[in-house]
Amino acid sequence: MSFAGKNAVVTGGLGFIGSNLARRLLEEGARVTVVDSLAPKCGANRHNLADVLDRIRLEEADLCGRLRIGPLLEGADFVFNLAGRISHLDSMTAPFEDLAINGQAHLSLLEEIRGRCPLATVVYASTRQLYGPPRYLPVDEAHPVSPVDINGVHKFSAEQYHLLFARHYGLRACALRLTNTYGPRQALSHPRFGFVGWFINRALTGQPIELFGDGAYLRDLNHVDDVVQAFLLAAGAEACAGRVFNLSGPRASLEHIAQVLAKTGGGCPVVKVEYPAQLRKLEIGDYYGSSEAFASVTGWRANPDWVGDLARTVEWFRGRLHHYLPAEGGR
């Protein structure tokens, strides 16, 4: 699949994965439109695209604003839909905001796509988080959906909207259920953006990395370059339309990940603390997924060298840290 000369729209394109994807699409020769609402707590960071603003079209717009979004979609060959809010706790304290951003916005976008660029290929960034506590490991796509928070409910809704638009309207839409993703340009400013970014923050600012409980739970994790590659492969494979796929990665315990980051970052302490009550309700135990289905359709594989990739990520952030810490970085 060549993206050269193609029109690609990236929603949430000022965010972590969105900005990496937009940059890769530029490298591939695509004409890139980035749409981002810069909504608080979603991770948008102007610095992520600051050096390529002369080569992309950047539009600040909310997906629900159909009068503004509609024209941006005219002529689109690809829509990479990465807009959203990922915080679990925020979704409980502000559930209606979560509904608007993670639910309604995507229904609105899809209705516009159906009208404006019905032949476009659409790839939606879903999450493994909607599975809830695993009933078996590794978790595949047939695993029951049992969200542990409001965010998981709405992410599932948005994912299903995409599949229904494929089924009912022939839209070439698919969804990828992402697991913990890390890499350059991720928001480090708050734990809401994921534990890896938060650990990097602690490691590079010399503060203790706190593990809840004994830190023995397993997680799988992906470097953002692998995830970006997965989006391109999904967009290029006709057989993906109407389907949802896990993106799983190499796995390690939370403590192992913390120790690697502490060491790479310069030697911050890693400490074990009691579980905060609110977070315990969101704890899912061990998690790792299977992406065999996606591999069989596209050949995608995650790089197994997570230790090296994490170390390179930490190095990338050195010297750029001020762009990724409060208040500037990662809204």
Place this chain on the structure above:
Amino acid sequence: MSFAGKNAVVTGGLGFIGSNLARRLLEEGARVTVVDSLAPKCGANRHNLADVLDRIRLEEADLCGRLRIGPLLEGADFVFNLAGRISHLDSMTAPFEDLAINGQAHLSLLEEIRGRCPLATVVYASTRQLYGPPRYLPVDEAHPVSPVDINGVHKFSAEQYHLLFARHYGLRACALRLTNTYGPRQALSHPRFGFVGWFINRALTGQPIELFGDGAYLRDLNHVDDVVQAFLLAAGAEACAGRVFNLSGPRASLEHIAQVLAKTGGGCPVVKVEYPAQLRKLEIGDYYGSSEAFASVTGWRANPDWVGDLARTVEWFRGRLHHYLPAEGGR
């Protein structure tokens, strides 16, 4: 569980199941508040409670109107949440309405319940429709969720909101996944209210009952009295909190059901026709569920004599038909 003297709120209480439940709660000695928005296409029918209006409190209000809904919930011991829209086709043509009515409204209601009557027991009317085409039969609660339309997405969201409020806030909330339900007071005026009501309409007005395809698909079905009983049992069983249960019933082919109704109604023809294209996309093949989980917790069983129950239902509608046909009956 005695409901005598208890405060019970029934949302969607002018509808089919809601009105039967409200009447039963009256018989049990409860103080009943019915909330209904009378939103179009939801099946509300003023006639359903016309003869008991002196004994219930009836409030016309939208669940999203928190200023009005909130005070109605003060002192509630039970909230039976049956508000919603069931039409599959309408959810595709008006997805944002469906989101408001079947999604957001329930988040709003739950937030009010949490503030106003956090000790109340809440039972939500969900649907087997969110399973999509069965991967195995009978379908139990562990079956994957794969909605075939927007309605199914939002019903799942609302159901999960209830479970999350149980998990996070200790709300005594549970959900019942209903299958095809029939009986007195159901809306007959349009196929959107379910095939059984529509078949009764055809049978009693002497028009042909149309079966799509060969009519061989199996369905399970419940008389509304059994469903009402299930709501009371769910409300009374502490072990139901935080869980979701199927309500399944006796099963028969669509053709068998049509033939029984045609005969009871007076002999209308039953004809087989081509599948309309739009409906084919919503077809799920055979469906019947298992309610073993609910039976094991509450002892609930559906009456197996569906032929007798259907016949009694048809008799009930004779002489009352004008209240249940357009334009009056079942908004």
